[in-house]
Every structure is written in C-alpha cells, then in structure tokens.
Amino acid sequence: MEMFNGLKLKKGLLTVIIATTAIVGGATTAFAGITTPSSILNAELKTANNYAWLADADPSYNCLAYALGNTSSWIWPWGSSNPTSSQVDTYLSGKGYSISRAFSSTTKGDYEIVSYGTSSNITHFSKVGAARVGSTEYSNAKWGQAERLQHLGWDPYTVNGTYGAAVRKYAP
Secondary structure (H helix, E strand, O other), X not given: OHHHHHHHHHHHXXXXXXXXXXXXOOOOOOOOOOOOOHHHHHHXXXXXXXXXXXXXXXXXXXXXXXXXXXXXXXXXXXXXXXXXXXXHHHHHHHOOOEEEOOOOOOOOOOOEEEEEEEOOEEEEEEEEOXXXXXXXXXXXEEOOOOOEEEEEXXXXXXXXXXXXXXEEEEEO
C-alpha cells in the first residue's frame, strides 16, 4: 500500500510540474482539453496565452460555483442580472467569507475568491491560494460554460473585456 501511495504522489507531482511548466512557459495548453479558440481567450487577457487547461468545458457549473468549491451546479443568486460589489459582499459573507485587504503570501491552503468587473457590475469570479507555487500566484477560474483555466497572477483579464479587472478579494 505504501508503494501505491508513493506512486500516486509522484503522478500528482508530475501533473503539477507539467501544468506549472506549461503556464510559466506561456503554452496555451497543458493538455488537449481546450476547445475555446485561442483568439477568444487571448482577447480577454492582458497577456496573450496566459492560460493552461484545468478541466473540460461543462455547462453544469459556473465561475462562482467553482470559486465556492461546487462543480455540480450553477450558482448565480442575482438571477439574470450582475450584482454590485455590495451584493457580492453580502452573499459571500453568508458563505463565511470577508473582504480581504491584501493578498497574503503566507495564506497557504485556503482559497481566496476574487471578483471581477466594476464595483457596480461584477461579472466573474476566480480563486487563488492553494495554487501558489513558491511566491508566484495563480488564479483558477471557470469561464462561463467553457473550460476551467489557470492564469498567472490574480488579475489576468483586460479592463475592457467581458470580465474586467479585479475588484475585490475575499478570504475564508
């Protein structure tokens, strides 16, 4: 059994190394799972090719659900409209999160949630934290019904894109 656990650990470590190498090296994929055209992805990012595949497209969950750790249902409690930062504050507070003033490089193991858009129009969420490698921060996000991707940095989106700039972050 110990030998099996050692093999499992080595396989997991290899996956982390491949994915980290892919994103740090600027590769557009660590695996073959990306189906969204790179032109669409790059149009939303400050730095072209700043993404690596984490999971296939899946319409059953969205960015907020993923940031909260749910990959089986769509969560958007504001109906067909986008919330304000104040509405997000209230919602996430009810989930045990509070506004975090600054990202802490010492916060290991707990994901922080980042909201994107403008203070009056939040359009997207990601999570950062447990995906840190050394002092480098990565954000992991579910792109609507599309893939789940990893980006170098926690503010990877263009200000005028669909998602917009980082607005706030929340700590558990």
